[in-house]
Amino acid sequence: MNKTLKIHFYLKKRGTYVSGDLPIYLRLTVDGKRTEFSTQREWDPSKWNQKAGRATGLKKEETRQLNSFLETLQSKIYEAQRELLNKGIDVTANLIRNKLLGKEEIGKTLLEVYSHHVQQVAALVGRGYAQGTLKRYKAALSSLEAFLKHQQKGDVPLRDLKYQFITDYEFFLKTVRNVDHNTAMGIIKKLKTIVRQCVANNWIEKDPFISFKIRIHDTNRAFLLQDELDRIIEKTFLSDRLTSVRDIFVFSCYTGLAYADVKKLTRADIVTGIDGEQWIYTERVKTEATTRLPILPAALRILEKYRTHPQCVNEGKLLPVISNAKMNEYLKEIAERCEINKELTFHCARHTFATTVTLTNGVPIETVSKMLGHRSLRTTQQYAKILDRKISDDMKALRNKLDSRSGDAATA
Template identity: 25%
Template sequence: MQASYLARFFVLYQIFRNPLKYLKKPLYLQPRHFFNFTNNFTNTFIFRGFRILFGLYQTFIISSHIIVFTNVKKSATPPRNVSYTPINMMSFYYWFREGKTKDLGTIYCEIRVDGEKSVPISTKIKLNRKQWNPKEQCFQGKEAAKNQKLMDNHELRFSQIFNQIGFEKPNEPIRPVEILERHRVANGLVRKGKRVPSFIDVFKEFIKDQYLLVKAEKLKKQSVVSRESKFQTIRIYLVQKQLEQIAIDEIDHVFMEDFKFYLKISKYQESTIEKYLFLIKGIVKYAVSKGYTQDRKIESYKVEKAKEKDPVSLTQEEMDKVDALDLSDKHRKTFDIYRFCAETSLSFIDYNTLTEDDIVIDSDETVWIKLGRDKTDTRQRVPLNEKAMSIFKRYGSDIYLLPKLSNTKLNKYIKEIAKKAKINKYLTFHTSRKSFVDHSINELDIPESTIQAMVGWKDSRQLSRYARVKDSTIKKQFLK
């Protein structure tokens, strides 16, 4: 047995004589490797010599500015004009952790590399407190050899990972957390945290819930279709930016500003951009309500209100001019829809979802459209005037026979009609609703409160976005 320790002594002596020769590759040495033997040998002259020599070895290495078994932090500033190559030294520190039963427990380990420590990890070696020597970091008693073999296998696994990292990154420091992470991955021990769903997944679930509300008649289908359309635009952006898997809690101010810029260069109107940004904020709020994330940083993002522009609308004379044109079938249907909504203040969604329950005939045989608006959660009440009634009768006085086209086609065809009629205005289908408000306030002198009830607004603050009081109206009202 003493011959074996003399061989170890000779190896240690060679390292002491020329440490730089042996430190070209990463080492993982610690005192236990040199004096882990029976208690009967601990008091011998050779053992005491080993401890003294190992202490000298540590002192020499530290004085040579080589970080081995020290607590020098990585952030320590080295002397000037001295270049350092990371010399990664790994060691293990063990201790006994008592379990539920007194004096019975498990040996835990801490990996140390250049003074940096890992989190405690279990070696799964269970024993009695008396079977562990904390001072000498070794086992004792009858099962010492068996436990020592288990510990050697434990160290071997981490040593192999340590050497592999050292081979892959020869000039970089090795961190204990990286060793531990590779060990967990290799053994299928990666901790599975609560997965945060992607923005796309949350949006899809949001749409499903919206359709459930439609099924329960709490929401109109066209509202959900509009959001689905916006979802496709957002998805195209995410694909272009390679953000298909972006988590819902990663939607932040930077994302919002970048998406806003994308919409601007794609020539979207400011009012449309505003709707997109509010929709994204709504999706994040939905995710918080579902418990998918607790991150509320997006709540502080302020959506810039679209600058108010002069509302675009058609006058009665302009609409009569278009009505007199010889229009194709698709253009005639388009303008009939446009004119009907311009006379009744219906939005695209409200028009497309009209049912016979929304048509009411009072005691004077006046036909009314009375419906609840999802957008403002208010009632809209408007009687059909002569022009609206003529269009209604043209299609058999049946609400279900009124022509229906997609919003995209309506916007496209109404521009073609304006060009044919030589009307130099940027028209969309929504300008029909603005035409109603403009005509009501400037030509019919209807009070704001009445317009509010007919259009279905909660208040009259939106009036400035739909119409402007013309000079002729002011003159007529003031000088009458």
């Protein structure tokens, strides 16, 4: 953002001044706000051009030296202004003054630190971070740059990060960027990670997130009921592409593996478990948590079906997985063909495993959490659904129990 910068050198009179040289002061004005300080030089008022702010009598060496000094000082002011602008820092008269006097360093800026973190994540993809994590960090950085531009700022010093900055950022995300609450919280959570690093490095004295609470609203995660899943399994497709996408989706429904985890599966990930049955031993791409799960018959049949598939043989993979975007595109078509009025995505399969396939059939949530590769049980609880069928079965058992007691009491 361009700001008006004015530079003026003048002689400052003391209250008790009678005669003699006066100190030369520099007045800096940026957008109407000014600061003044001494140049550590003095000059005779009778040989001073007040309008030009320069010494007169150019034929004298002393005059030329003073004016040369003032010109150099003025050049340093413009240089300091350019440096601040290049860093995207909001230029003020005090910032320029402090930089000239060497009293205060500019310090690190928010985008500088954030960009460095994103570069580190990029370098560690596959060695601690997933490609999707990098993509989300880049998107969050882009939204932060847009927010600063919206505020007519190129960047901000870390010392300027306050609670108000975070709340303004949240408001911007929800209004200007039009993202929902949970998405906004996810973006702000990444900013919080950066800020915590700055606090740990003593680049920020006080954590602006101390009073800001990141709250995620509960959402209804799409999943399939058993009859909907059966409808997809039993549907005959003439297209090979829809058939293979359906099979891979169903495989995920019976294993709970995410798209990235299914895509990377190889024959080496299939082992004989403690029970003598076939198990999958793998690490989740997203969290690097170890996942160990028995392979249910429905999933085993799909693996056997694609054992000799050319793509699987050539690439050493278990299933011929295509891009996630194409998978989700074809799943929408599958949903229409099967008359399922839900947004069918690959992640829906993971929800279906957690709810319809396991929890609804009485598998303890602790076991489901382990199979999903979650580090915390709280994460699994987001997937857990108490379905109408489960409620009906539980209440039916209670009803029968109460009826039995009533019958016993009547015959007593």
